[in-house]
Amino acid sequence: MAPPPSPPPRRAPRGERAHGRGVLLLLLLALGGASSLTPRFSPRRSAAPAGRKSARPAGTSPRPALPPAQRLTGSEAPRFRLPKLQPERLSQLAPRLPEKLQELASSVRPLQVLSGFALALVLTFGTLFAGGKAINSFLAEDNNGEVLERALLFGAILENVKAAYVDTNVDIDKLFQTGVNAMLSTLDPYSEYEDAKESEDLTLRTTGRYGGVGLTIGSSEGSKVLVLGALEGFAFDAGVRAGDQIVQIDGMPLQGKSVEEVKNLLRGEPGTVVTLTLRRDGSPLPEIKLDVPRKLVRLPDVTLAAMIDRGVGYIRLDGFSEGTAAEVAFAIARMQAVGLDSLILDMRDNPGGLLNAAISVSQQLVPEGTEIVSTAGRVYSEGTSISYRSNRPPLLQPSVKLAVLVNPNTASAAEIVSGVVQDTDRGVIIGERTYGKGLVQVVEPLPGGAALKLTVARYYTPSGRCIQATAYDGGRVEATAARPAAPADGSVGEAPSAPAPTPPPAAPPLPGDEVPGRSRAAYLPRKLTAAEQAVYHTANGRVVSGGGGIAPDVEVKPRPVRxxxxxxxxxxxxxxxxxxxxxxxxxxxxxxxxxxxxxxxxxxxxxxxxxxxxxxxxxxxxxxxxxxxxxxxxxxxxxxxxxxxxxxxxxxxxxxxxxxxxxxxxxxxxxxxxxxxxxxxxxxxxxxxxxxxxxxxxxxxxxxxxxDPQVLAALDVVTNDERYDALLRPAATPTDAAAAETKG
Structure with a gap:
């Protein structure tokens, strides 16, 4: 008789595991409090869309997901003031084996555990939020003691460098940033540590707002500060033009000042005025003085919305930030008011941006109830995905023909919009194959204004495909991974009624910069082969592929540059x-x-x-x-x-x-x-x-x-009803052709 099966190993309850994960984040990321990697905009978990099967490539299976970390607040997150730890004390608090760490945690009172760990990490990680129970649960999980040991070792290395390195001018902050960036660079090109300045720039790109005059500036020929671009509605309306040289700001000469210093002089409280002294090629005046009002500048994502032919509208969409959906809605409404038969949505060179902005734009195009995108990752409950569906009728009338222009620099959020348009057969994709970024990042704030940008999920188009074009071998990013099964409750997530002001999916680097810029990365970027790109089908039954980006329905090359x-x-x-x-x-x-x-x-x-x-x-x-x-x-x-x-x-x-x-x-x-x-x-x-x-x-x-040959090709498609309809029908199979011939 066979012996009874051994009971499965005990897993800590979900709440305890969440607290443990919070401690892990504390130890590694200097969060000053347990931080969640769960996107703040989280709809309900969703079942797969009715009538649509999520194809799964043979031999793949969803990776079990772990519950999201939780924030420790109130009484769960006491703050302690702790003295600086001596190096010899550090070695006493860093046993070599995880079992010893667990033994240490269980042999003392919770407050002693908290104080001991905080003392060990105060050199590099600051004040620690947690409780003894959370640490105990953390240590009980797989290999977390080893993670903690490495964190303690990292702190010991920094302390020894600071105390004993031959030169006294050691920049500990720079060493810390180098170490963290080297660690994250082994994962993928998108996970990275942002210092306070980089974090501020990232916030600007995703919110699209700052107080200033709306100028893009650069330097040339030594110390000259030149205007590279003037934003309409702001500095352009005040008279500033591209190519102008800024000589003075409020009477202060700019000789010897860096572009960053000049940028800070231009920015300020909205409602104030800055006086610019300019030199302009071709002006009859030696110098031009302009009073430019500072405003709350919002960088527009819709850079052109116009009727380019009878009944044909054109929208140039350059990014996805908090106000994108409102800009697109305004443009569509204005065009439909004057008679819109066809719309060309140009997302060439659009690097992406906010996930919720992409969802909000998509629901203006596709029918109510349509699945727009789903995401799956370890931050969600085990084996589930989050599905986002349109919760309102589309703003663009269903009778309006739609063409979407894309190219190899179309990425991320722009690929989500392209994917739902293609998978639902709402419109025709024209141009070149897109970049292929099927990964989602969240941005977690860190103390001192810094931030962690981390890949936490893959996203899937309505047909179930992940369009990630590159596998990061060693970083464990699998572009052909199938979408995990959804829970059986049948609930669906709805698209946001307005873009949420919270963490964006990171925009990818431009394709040419991805590998050279991270040449020492431990991952091995590899483009997927055709065999690795699984086959999926659109709502009408057209064949599309997973991996490798969004392939256009009509391929058109741009004008060649000789x-x-x-x-x-x-x-x-x-x-x-x-x-x-x-x-x-x-x-x-x-x-x-x-x-x-x-x-x-x-x-x-x-x-x-x-x-x-x-x-x-x-x-x-x-x-x-x-x-x-x-x-x-x-x-x-x-x-x-x-x-x-x-x-x-x-x-x-x-x-x-x-x-x-x-x-x-x-x-x-x-x-x-x-x-x-x-x-x-x-x-x-x-x-x-x-x-x-x-x-x-x-x-x-x-x-x-x-x-523009690609725009002209789109015009040809949307003004030819027969060709437009034919492109959205599935290609005839040999069986279909034989049946039609027999019938004839």
Whole structure:
């Protein structure tokens, strides 16, 4: 007879485990109080949508989730003032084995446990909130004693460095930040520690608000502070233009001041006024003084909303912050009031932002009751996901055709909106495959204004797919993981009635920056293969894939940028020519705009002359790199010259140099000849560079649409009912085709 099965190992009750996790956060993250990693906006747990099966790739299973940590408040979180711990005392409080830690916790009174741990960690983690019971529960869980031992060891290392390192000017804060960032860098590119300044910038990006004048500034040519952009409704309306040099602020010269210092001078209490002294290329005045009112600046996410054809509206959406849903709603309502048949939603280069903003925008597009997105991670209850559904009728009328523009820089929250539009067959996705970020971050505040940004969940589109394109081997991010089953209570989460002002999913780095910027990371980023991308189906039965981002229904490449145009852009030729042209054609901005648009051919010939003069060194003003010097052919010629010169006599070397120089001149003439063969594209860049100094950002965007191949493709789709409907129908299978042929 077989022996009776052993009872399962006892797990601490959920409340105790939550307190234990709170202690873990205290020890590792210096939270000054147990902190929750659960998103503050949490709808009810949801069952899978009715009539829709969540596909799961073979061989995968949901990872069991642990309950969220809980905050310790009131009597649960006493505060103690504790003296500094001596190094020898630290070793006494850091037993090597987790079992010894547990024994220590159970052999003394709760207050002694709390005081002992706080003493051990006060060097690096400050005041500790917790109770003896919480610590006891914490130590009872899997390997938590080992985690605590490592935290104590980290504190001991910092203390020894501070006390005994050969130099006295050791920056302990810098050491701490380096250690924490190195630890988080082993997970994925998105989990990171933000110091107080970085945390402030993150808050600004997600709330989109600050007190200031609405300027983007940068430095150039040493100490010059230049205006890179002026926000409409703020500094632009006061007369500031891109390209202006800020000389003084309230009479204070800016020579020697950093961009950060200038930014702080510009910001201030809304309602106050700041006086700017500017120098402007092409102005008849040597200096311009403008009184610019400070306001509560809200960075707009909708940078253009306009009718671009009869019955066709266009919305350019650049991000997702707290006010995004209201901006989109206003634009849709205004367009529908004048007659809207089709809408193009442009989310190219949109890096994402707040999860709730994406949900709020989505519910303006899809039918009431539609699942928008679901999230699953260890912060939720075991084996469950959180589903967000639209709780209101869509603002965009169902009869309005919808096209969404995307590209490889469309990511995160923007992919959530694209995913629900595609999975519900509400509209057509046009452009290029998106970035593929299927992970959710929350931001936890830390003492001193710092913050922890941590990946806590994956998100899934309505068809059940996770569109994460990269697997971080070693960081344990699995892009093809199936969505966990939902609880049996049948409850659903509803979309927020207004965007919540709480933690955002982090915007991803741009694709080109992800790996190089974190070259020492322990994870191994790997793009998913086609075999790893599971197959799913939209509401109409169209085939879509999981992993690898959102694939467009209509693939359209952007206008190609050829080598000469790229070199002119990278070396600043267009920007410098705009300064040169405005300096030689002084006048009022309205007159200059008229001249540029009326005499485009003449302006282009002036640009060609400007480029040629820069190659010979004849042009005045700023000297730019010669085009031949930055070309690939030039570097190859230099290698050839070096190789030949090493093996020949002085006379032969002189002959080699002469021949190489002749080749360089020939290559330069071929480059300059491309100013004619590539005139259409380069002339457009010249026009935009000059008008960019004179007109509003929204006007420049509007004019660019006229020659944008992806926008033109979207126009073609939404104005052709037959093609639009065909794109939303599933492709005919061989069986369907045979049946249709038999019937015919």
């Amino acid at each position: 080598d000469l145009e790229r070199s002119l852009l990278q070396q600043g030729y267009f920007y410098s020519f705009a300064s040169d042209w405005l300096g030689r054609h002084r006048g009022e901005p309205e007159q200059q705009v008229l001249q540029v648009t009326r005499d485009e051919d003449q302006v282009y010939q002036e640009f060609v002359r400007f480029v040629r003069e820069q190659q010979t060194g004849q042009g005045g003003g700023r000297k730019l790199a010669k085009l031949i010097d930055v070309s690939l052919a030039s570097s190859k010629l230099a290698e050839v010259e070096k190789a030949l010169s090493a093996e020949t006599s002085a006379a032969a070397r002189q002959q080699v140099r002469q021949q190489v120089e002749q080749l360089r001149k020939l290559l330069l003439e071929q480059q300059l000849a491309q100013l004619d063969s590539q005139r259409q594209a380069i002339q457009q860049e010249v026009r935009e560079a000059v008008l960019g100094r004179l007109t509003s950002p929204s006007r420049r965007i509007f004019e660019q649409l006229q020659s």
